Amino acid sequence: MNRLVIIGTGLAGYNLAKEFRKLEAERPLLILTADDGRNYSKPMLSTGFTKQKTADELAMNSAADMAAQLNAEVRTHVRVARIDTAAKTVTLESGESIAYGDLVLALGADTFKVPMEGDAAAEVLSINDLMDYAAFRAKADGKKKVLVIGAGLIGCEFANDLSNGGFQVEVVDPAGRCLPALLPPEASAAVARGLEGLGVKFHFGPAVKAVDKAGDGYRCTLTDGTVVDADLVISAVGLRPRIALAKEAGLAVNRGIVTDKELRTSAPHVYAFGDCAEVNGYVLPYVLPLMGAARALAKSLAGYPTPVSYGVMPVQVKTPACPVVVCPPPVGSQGSWQVEANGQDVKGVFVGSDGKPLGFALTGKATEEKTALAKTMPVLF
Template sequence: MSNPIIVIGSGFAAYQWVKSFRKLDHNTAITLITADQGADYSKPELSHVFSRGQQAIDLIKQTAIEFATEYNIELITDTVVEEINTELQWVRFNQQQSHYSSLIIATGAKSFVPNFEGNAIDKIITLNSLDELTRNHSKISTAKHITVLGAGLIGTEIAIDLATVGKQITLCDKASVIMPTLLPEFIAAEMHQVLIQKNIDVRLNTAITKINTADNQLVVSQLEKEDIHTDIVIAAMGLTPQIHLAHQAGISTNRGIIVDNMLQTSAANVYALGDCAEINGKISAFIQPIMLSALALAKTLAGTPTPLSLPPMLIKAKTPWLPLSLAGITTAADIHWHIERDNDGYVAKAHTKDQTLIGFIVAHNKQKQAFPLLRQLPPAL
């Protein structure tokens, strides 16, 4: 009997690959090893749990047992893979070695939390997984004032969700605008104004220096600004790919695990997917590129080599106070913007000097115009 395909991780990328592969191959043995409980859940919905009155369990589509049964895999939960040997093709966990025919590293990414000074660093909450939500749901539900560190897409979504249920929110970022990697200044300014109108305390150009405890609260100190007294601090400051296993195995890494357009790493028969994978110097942590990557790798390992091809990707911001969909290049300095605005919202088109469309943002009730514009953009990969 041949060795199984081994998958490390049970996030969206890993489970999407299993689902895609099983549509093509019903019989090849698959062993999936995960450090958590292995439930299949909707990670993009984590930021909406509180405004919808949900518990963590409400996001679960299938338990680990249900998933393993439906897709005919061996699923090993609550287990950390300790070592990968790419020459002998085995992984080590629970004091045993398990050989693979192919290995997929889908270890994802963890929330980035700076090494602030102060005695309350261990009290900072992150919400990047179902386990983290489960551990912190009660604390967040009972908190009156919450400070969110990071005004990117996820931080802004969390701030809006919590403000919707009556929490007092302070949103901090060292950047000068909201969602600096996605929004041009004129739209970021509008988002900023909307947040203020909804009573979110927005503090940009903010350098956090330390976080301490005081009188059953946390005190967030800022450089040359007044302290923030808060019940909870949530960090949404970006993600750090989990690459330590690959690095220890001698697999090429940079910010993520370096893969080619076949999703293969520098080691034979070893692939990487999802938030931990870096292709052409980029890490794509959004749903669409992960789905397409999982499908391409499923076809490859089912016997039809399929390079990854990424079309332009649509990003829908879950910001109901200012609904936005965007794609392409939207923050470059040399963009020429063409804006069409009426009572239903606006469409902002980004062009080069020669009038080539390279990106767009649609707002409010103009969402239906996103897909025709998306088809006009050049391929992403």
């Protein structure tokens, strides 16, 4: 069996297929996905109102178009339930077994669900793919007020976008500031001020304890007793790489599905990359790392083993109310932020204990220093 099987039609799965087809036009290619297989750019989900795009307008191609373009079979709404690395098969939830020559896991990440009380806790929305976004846009029609749970990258981007769309937005975060995992406090404060300028109201400190139905909307009770009424509640508290399928198949997993620099998992002929993977020790759930990995893996699968290299990859946070560019220091780095702040313009450089810069965070006009600072950063590997 010579067939290449890719699980996932997100940016990872489809970009790998495109890169692979540049090198091998004819090898049988099967792409399996639990969703509808439409090709879209996930970062656009948090700028839909600003750019005035519905879910259908964000979809660039149907699954059938992609199959034709890629000379591939694309099977949608099928969920892989098991992988047998000895027999080299995957089994769908329906029980159907599919053989592979090489298998690529491009499974993405799951939204993290915070446990909450209340009779409407299950109605809290997460927006992590185009189908979620379509459901959200249908529910948001005619609504006025949204509570966003989580002031991380995705929560702040949605707060900005929903404000641009004319919604009244409140944000709750127990961590006490915006993008706490990525920014020094001075930069977090600049982002909060920018969003407050649009009318966003923050509740820093408490968490959401309960979400109950109230008329056509919801009554949310925070752990400090504050009550927030909203028409819709969105959870944006973070993502966890989808590792369960790999773990059950006996593959090495840690924070993500463990791979080496050639994107090889611990099982022969099985590869992983994108949001589900931990590549050479790094979980980087962003577009630039997966694009580089797709190019490298395509070459390896075409018979030219090619390690991926992770260079300096700054991330632009889509909060135009306070522009942010961040190049996070590797998780667990020892060191401290050195910050110069002038109103909304904040320049933070994370300096390691050996005195060398390891990351940076820029807001406002300081984002203009991105290119110069990026040159001073170490490549990851």
